[in-house]
Amino acid sequence: MVNNGFAQRGTVNIEIARKAFSGSKGTLLALKDIVLTINPGEFVCIVGGSGCGKTTLLRIIAGLETEYEGAVFLDGKKLIGTGLDRGVVFQEHRLLSWLTVHDNVAFGLAGLPPQERSRKERSRDIRHYINLVGLDRFEYEYPHQLSGGMSQRVAVARALVGRPEVLLLDEPFASLDALTRMRMQQEILRIWEAERTTVVLVTHDIEEAVYLADRVVIMSPQPGTIRNILPVRLLRPRDRTDREFVRIRKSIHDELFAPRGMTHLAADSF
Amino acid sequence: MSTAEQNRRLVRKGSTAELTAKAPKNIGRIHIPDRLLGWIIPVSVLLVWQLLARLGVLPANWLPAPTIVGQTIYQLTVAGDLLKHVGITIARVGVGFLLGASAGTLFGGLTGYLPVARKLLDPTLQALRSVPSIAWVPLFLLWLGIGETSKITLIALGAFFPVYLNLSLAMRHVDPKLLEVGKLYRLSSFQMVRRLILPAALPEYIVGLRSGLGLAWMFVVAAELLGASSGIGYLMVDGEMTGRAGVILASVILFAICGKTTDWMMNAAGRRLLGHRAR
Ligand SMILES: Nc1ncnc2c1ncn2[C@@H]1O[C@H](COP(=O)(O)OP(=O)(O)OP(=O)(O)O)[C@@H](O)[C@H]1O
Ligand SMILES: [Mg+2]
Numbered sequence: 001m002v003n004n005g006f007a008q009r010g011t012v013n014i015e016i017a018r019k020a021f022s023g024s025k026g027t028l029l030a031l032k033d034i035v036l037t038i039n040p041g042e043f044v045c046i047v048g049g050s051g052c053g054k055t056t057l058l059r060i061i062a063g064l065e066t067e068y069e070g071a072v073f074l075d076g077k078k079l080i081g082t083g084l085d086r087g088v089v090f091q092e093h094r095l096l097s098w099l100t101v102h103d104n105v106a107f108g109l110a111g112l113p114p115q116e117r118s119r120k121e122r123s124r125d126i127r128h129y130i131n132l133v134g135l136d137r138f139e140y141e142y143p144h145q146l147s148g149g150m151s152q153r154v155a156v157a158r159a160l161v162g163r164p165e166v167l168l169l170d171e172p173f174a175s176l177d178a179l180t181r182m183r184m185q186q187e188i189l190r191i192w193e194a195e196r197t198t199v200v201l202v203t204h205d206i207e208e209a210v211y212l213a214d215r216v217v218i219m220s221p222q223p224g225t226i227r228n229i230l231p232v233r234l235l236r237p238r239d240r241t242d243r244e245f246v247r248i249r250k251s252i253h254d255e256l257f258a259p260r261g262m263t264h265l266a267a268d269s270f
Numbered sequence: 271m272s273t274a275e276q277n278r279r280l281v282r283k284g285s286t287a288e289l290t291a292k293a294p295k296n297i298g299r300i301h302i303p304d305r306l307l308g309w310i311i312p313v314s315v316l317l318v319w320q321l322l323a324r325l326g327v328l329p330a331n332w333l334p335a336p337t338i339v340g341q342t343i344y345q346l347t348v349a350g351d352l353l354k355h356v357g358i359t360i361a362r363v364g365v366g367f368l369l370g371a372s373a374g375t376l377f378g379g380l381t382g383y384l385p386v387a388r389k390l391l392d393p394t395l396q397a398l399r400s401v402p403s404i405a406w407v408p409l410f411l412l413w414l415g416i417g418e419t420s421k422i423t424l425i426a427l428g429a430f431f432p433v434y435l436n437l438s439l440a441m442r443h444v445d446p447k448l449l450e451v452g453k454l455y456r457l458s459s460f461q462m463v464r465r466l467i468l469p470a471a472l473p474e475y476i477v478g479l480r481s482g483l484g485l486a487w488m489f490v491v492a493a494e495l496l497g498a499s500s501g502i503g504y505l506m507v508d509g510e511m512t513g514r515a516g517v518i519l520a521s522v523i524l525f526a527i528c529g530k531t532t533d534w535m536m537n538a539a540g541r542r543l544l545g546h547r548a549r
Contacts, residue, residue: 111456
């Protein structure tokens with residue numbers, strides 16, 4: 001293989017023993033015993049009910065939450081704080097209202113040391129990612145002139161322009177209408193296939209997870225733990241009405257809504 | 271709605287008064303363009319005033335007719351000293367505002383960015399702010415004499431606080447979600463200030479500059495009324511001493527014109543700075 005060394009990049013090892021938040025009502029155990037290895041170039045979706053710690057997990061990988069017991073490794077290197085090796089897209093686009101689409105994407109390179117990429121390379125990369133998300137005609141528009149879907153595309157371009165090894169997305173399409181959401185799901189697959197980065201996407205939407213993921217991580221709350229991990233071995237593009245698709249969707253659904261005791265039994269019998 | 275958001279709206283719309291005047295009005299069956307609506311009351315007042323003065327209902331030495339006030343302005347201009355007085359007042363406001371706004375920017379920036387600086391400086395500055403600024407006048411006169419220094423200091427003091435407060439507050443209230451974006455892309459502290467915090471705080475800062483300029487005009491009146499041998503305020507005192515109501519009214523109008531013009535200029539500059547955000 002030509003890309004042998006390169007293909008190994010983007011392995012994420014997550015070993016979180018405990019993540020607690022201390023508030024006015026004492027401490028809240030948000031995550032407990034999260035052990036997960038994500039392979040290079042893999043597309044992983046995390047599903048789970050509200051408050052089960054999905055965002056917290058993603059923020060720990062991103063380096064935005066630093067106080068927890070355990071460690072996260074990227075390609076064997078322990079992660080400390082944020083870094084350009086990870087790109088993040090939030091539920092809200094978080095674009096800077098005073099910058100154009102072009103400059104918002106360029107913002108993704110603001111912290112890159114000057115010697116790391118020449119000006120020429122930078123402007124080429126910015127163009128490349130604007131094109132990749134299909135916004136070449138909107139380069140000089142401002143965020144308030146964009147629709148929700150377009151704003152999220154800009155956010156994706158900004159997250160990718162630093163050429164991260166891992167792309168982290170926290171319910172990126174949750175605030176979009178159903179039609180736009182489905183288009184964006186196709187788009188993110190196309191981008192992922194073009195870029196071959198590792199992707200971790202948090203979602204509430206079981207169908208979205210089955211449509212996108214190589215593996216679906218199912219989390220349960222209080223404390224946030226991994227309940228199960230289901231591989232989805234369907235060829236892409238996936239047919240949402242396909243029997244196997246529906247079956248996997250249902251099993252995730254059942255898993256999420258099964259009474260707690262049952263999984264404990266199931267886990268014990270392993 | 272947070273004050274920050276209100277401020278932003280204020281900048282965007284120019285003023286809240288404009289907001290209310292936007293909807294098409296319909297008085298009876300007569301359609302009046304929105305722009306003219308605001309003129310109805312002032313023009314009516316002027317007409318009534320002129321009429322009453324002409325009829326002799328209003329004594330001329332008490333409230334001279336608008337035309338007489340206009341004549342006074344014209345005569346003062348021709349006589350040569352009006353332009354000088356206006357020039358001096360504008361210069362005082364300009365210098366005082368520049369000094370006050372610069373200090374406000376410096377301290378506002380410092381306390382807005384560094385929590386330590388805020389904890390150190392803010393209590394003192396807030397305490398100073400609670401003194402009605404005119405109350406400083408005797409002390410300034412004692413320390414700095416009756417010359418330009420005391421006047422300019424007073425004007426600078428007036429301009430300082432709104433600039434300081436708005437900038438400091440706006441910098442501290444930048445959306446933490448945007449700060450996280452800066453953190454994600456590993457911006458240095460300097461980049462964080464220059465690329466995120468300052469642009470985000472800009473609308474409120476401009477509101478601060480505008481109110482600072484307004485206060486500078488208020489304080490120049492106070493300074494010139496309390497002792498000056500030149501300036502529009504001096505003209506006013508002179509008018510009062512010599513019992514010329516026309517001169518006093520002319521001065522009031524000049525203050526209004528100058529204040530409004532500089533505010534309009536500041537607003538235009540602010541809109542330019544904000545670019546598309548002002549729309
Ligand atoms: N900064 C914080 N301070 C205190 N508690 C927090 C904080 N962030 C999250 N939590 C708590 O941690 C738990 C997990 O939160 P998290 O946001 O990770 O859930 P989630 O799975 O993303 O939920 P949702 O699907 O609603 O987004 C929740 O109970 C939440 O209240
Ligand atoms: Mg969440």
